[in-house]
Amino acid sequence: MVDVSQHDLVPDHTVLDDPADVEEVLEEYNVKKTELPKIKRSDPALPGDAEPGDVVRIERDSRTTDTAVVYRLVVE
Amino acid sequence: MTDRTTTQTDQYEHVTDDIELVVEDTELPRRLKEQIYEEIEARDGVSVKQADEIAQATESRYVDTRVDPLDPVGTVSAQSIGEPGTQMSIPSDERVVVRRDGETAVTEIGPLVDEILAARESRRFDGHEVAVAPETLAVPSLDADESVSWQSVAEVSRHQAPEELLEFELESGRTIRATKAHSFVVGRDGEIVPIRGDELDTGTELPVVGEFDPSEQTVDRDVFQPVAADGAGVTAAERSLAVDSERRVLTDVDWESIEAIRTVTTDHDYVYDFSVDGLETFTTAEGVVTHNTMNTFHFAGVAEMDVTQGLPRLIELVDARKEPDTPVMVVRLDGEYAKDRAKAHEVVWQIEATKILALGDVSTNVADMRVSVDLNEETLLERWPSFDDPETVAEIIADKIESVLGVETVQRGTVVQFGPSQPSYRELLQLVEQLREITFKGIEEVTRVVIRKEESEDGDGEEFVLYTEGSAFADVLEIEGVDASRTTCNNIHEIYRTLGVEAARESIIDETMDTLEEQGLGDVNVRHLMLVADIMTNQGTVESIGRHGISGSKESVLARAAFEVTVNHLLDAAIQGEVDDLDGVIENVIAGKPVSIGTGDVDLRMGSTGDASPPSADD
Numbered sequence: 001m002v003d004v005s006q007h008d009l010v011p012d013h014t015v016l017d018d019p020a021d022v023e024e025v026l027e028e029y030n031v032k033k034t035e036l037p038k039i040k041r042s043d044p045a046l047p048g049d050a051e052p053g054d055v056v057r058i059e060r061d062s063r064t065t066d067t068a069v070v071y072r073l074v075v076e
Numbered sequence: 077m078t079d080r081t082t083t084q085t086d087q088y089e090h091v092t093d094d095i096e097l098v099v100e101d102t103e104l105p106r107r108l109k110e111q112i113y114e115e116i117e118a119r120d121g122v123s124v125k126q127a128d129e130i131a132q133a134t135e136s137r138y139v140d141t142r143v144d145p146l147d148p149v150g151t152v153s154a155q156s157i158g159e160p161g162t163q164m165s166i167p168s169d170e171r172v173v174v175r176r177d178g179e180t181a182v183t184e185i186g187p188l189v190d191e192i193l194a195a196r197e198s199r200r201f202d203g204h205e206v207a208v209a210p211e212t213l214a215v216p217s218l219d220a221d222e223s224v225s226w227q228s229v230a231e232v233s234r235h236q237a238p239e240e241l242l243e244f245e246l247e248s249g250r251t252i253r254a255t256k257a258h259s260f261v262v263g264r265d266g267e268i269v270p271i272r273g274d275e276l277d278t279g280t281e282l283p284v285v286g287e288f289d290p291s292e293q294t295v296d297r298d299v300f301q302p303v304a305a306d307g308a309g310v311t312a313a314e315r316s317l318a319v320d321s322e323r324r325v326l327t328d329v330d331w332e333s334i335e336a337i338r339t340v341t342t343d344h345d346y347v348y349d350f351s352v353d354g355l356e357t358f359t360t361a362e363g364v365v366t367h368n369t370m371n372t373f374h375f376a377g378v379a380e381m382d383v384t385q386g387l388p389r390l391i392e393l394v395d396a397r398k399e400p401d402t403p404v405m406v407v408r409l410d411g412e413y414a415k416d417r418a419k420a421h422e423v424v425w426q427i428e429a430t431k432i433l434a435l436g437d438v439s440t441n442v443a444d445m446r447v448s449v450d451l452n453e454e455t456l457l458e459r460w461p462s463f464d465d466p467e468t469v470a471e472i473i474a475d476k477i478e479s480v481l482g483v484e485t486v487q488r489g490t491v492v493q494f495g496p497s498q499p500s501y502r503e504l505l506q507l508v509e510q511l512r513e514i515t516f517k518g519i520e521e522v523t524r525v526v527i528r529k530e531e532s533e534d535g536d537g538e539e540f541v542l543y544t545e546g547s548a549f550a551d552v553l554e555i556e557g558v559d560a561s562r563t564t565c566n567n568i569h570e571i572y573r574t575l576g577v578e579a580a581r582e583s584i585i586d587e588t589m590d591t592l593e594e595q596g597l598g599d600v601n602v603r604h605l606m607l608v609a610d611i612m613t614n615q616g617t618v619e620s621i622g623r624h625g626i627s628g629s630k631e632s633v634l635a636r637a638a639f640e641v642t643v644n645h646l647l648d649a650a651i652q653g654e655v656d657d658l659d660g661v662i663e664n665v666i667a668g669k670p671v672s673i674g675t676g677d678v679d680l681r682m683g684s685t686g687d688a689s690p691p692s693a694d695d
Contacts, residue, residue: 002553002554002560003560004574004575004576006560006561007560007562007575007579008561008562008564009564009571009575009578009579009582009583010575010576011578013576013578037610037613037615038614038615039577039578039616040577040616040617043576043577044575044576045579058578060578060582063585063602063606064602064603064606072577075616
């Protein structure tokens with residue numbers, strides 16, 4: 001099986017384990033968890049331990065800056 | 077149907093009017109129709125139904141084997157040409173050695189290229205006119221191991237001559253003229269590398285071929301007769317097909333140092349160039365080996381790929397269509413697969429769908445009710461490199477035929493035969509049809525693969541890159557030799573399924589940007605495209621912008637009604653007693669209220685604080 005995370009197009013996905021971290025993120029953007037961008041549980045780029053309801057942190061190499069960080073909520 | 081049909085076949089006793097109608101109704105050329113009549117005649121007539129079957133089968137086979145003009149058949153190693161604007165060429169009256177249709181000739185490059193450009197479809201690229209060269213045109217070309225052999229010319233080009241040219245005179249008195257940017261090849265550290273004309277100095281050695289006769293200003297012609305390994309003659313067609321796998325080595329190369337370099341001018345309007353496979357060199361009449369133009373032109377080369385571009389492509393992307401009209405994969409290779417042509421070909425055979433027609437000849441013997449497949453040994457070994465014996469490969473093919481068609485096959489060496497279970501024309505012809513659809517090796521969706529040599533991204537020389545027509549992204553990543561981290565395709569949904577939503581987002585931005593750039597609209601700020609891509613991937617899938625995607629999932633009734641299918645939305649909303657909160661842009665525009673963006677994002681109130689004096693600046 002090919003390791004999808006090695007592909008040029010795929011950025012780093014990390015699950016936020018600590019609920020405090022999640023809170024921090026929600027406060028920063030002033031949103032509720034459900035208002036975050038979403039990512040499917042079946043997404044090939046997710047680490048194996050991600051469950052619906054988790055928040056993943058995604059770090060991309062950005063065209064407009066060095067790195068860009070976004071958060072996605074894992075759904076169904 | 078016109079009246080002429082009834083008189084055409086009067087010479088054939090057994091061809092009735094009904095039969096004639098049936099045959100004339102097909103798209104077949106006259107000679108094939110005549111052949112059918114002759115065949116029917118030879119059998120003392122057939123029933124109309126049989127004649128119909130025969131005609132239909134012949135027609136579908138004919139249509140399938142038709143090829144459009146300039147369409148290459150099979151895998152071709154495309155070669156790149158023409159770095160834009162660098163004007164690397166030689167003047168019109170410079171004589172070069174070529175081989176056309178089996179005959180060696182020394183001719184001025186100008187008239188030769190002019191003739192090809194006049195006769196064939198040419199393309200303009202950045203001031204160059206480019207055309208595909210005839211298959212039978214070949215030049216003596218230098219190999220990496222310093223031997224010279226015939227290589228096929230991929231393309232020819234010309235462009236406006238610059239003011240000044242350089243003329244190089246070598247030890248023996250040979251001369252060559254070229255534009256300042258024209259590249260030559262020199263030996264450096266045991267390797268043969270390209271170098272710009274204006275970087276050459278006296279004392280540098282250039283590769284030359286043969287004995288130079290200063291009085292004749294030419295090289296002994298016999299040097300250029302092809303010498304086959306087994307001494308056999310070679311037809312032009314054979315050579316053009318087998319150029320890659322069989323080198324007819326002519327001679328080894330010599331090195332002569334440059335005595336003098338002069339600046340000269342040319343009277344002619346144009347300067348010219350060839351684009352050649354391999355080390356990309358060709359030879360002048362005086363035996364000087366010169367390099368063709370350098371790398372990378374978007375989809376240039378012998379095989380042109382017809383990818384959807386422009387507005388239709390943008391629509392495909394924004395509508396998040398499941399299948400693009402022209403699915404294409406760019407397959408990059410790993411390690412030695414990227415540097416070695418033979419290894420690159422191995423990967424090609426694993427990807428490109430191999431059908432029976434590429435492997436050998438299929439003949440149908442209607443009388444014996446047998447289909448016979450005569451497999452080509454060379455092709456079998458080429459495409460199944462891990463086998464030594466073509467008969468073993470033939471066995472594999474026979475087995476495949478058996479399992480797919482459900483017939484018993486008889487194999488004698490590399491000939492496989494089979495027939496229908498019942499003596500029925502229909503079944504026989506149907507079997508042939510089905511046989512032609514079977515994919516014996518490779519991935520079925522990939523109809524064609526083109527190999528190109530491109531400059532490696534890490535600047536480390538060149539690498540082979542495969543471009544495919546047809547996409548099977550997930551499957552291709554698994555293949556050995558494929559660099560699974562740099563291979564990509566233009567089908568957003570495939571990227572989404574295989575690599576995830578973030579990759580799909582990147583891909584949308586890349587594809588959209590490429591499409592715009594190709595149309596000369598590359599100044600669009602990428603942030604607009606990033607916004608579109610972000611919105612499309614916001615829900616974790618790839619949604620289209622239209623009413624089946626994002627626009628259709630808005631909460632506001634008025635927004636949806638204003639977009640498409642107005643009445644349905646209004647009716648459904650009325651029936652269900654829906655409420656529109658008037659939060660978004662469109663519904664507020666409809667209602668004539670300020671929009672909650674920018675100025676409207678703020679609610680301003682004016683009031684009094686109760687203090688007599690206004691607050692000072694340091695508050």
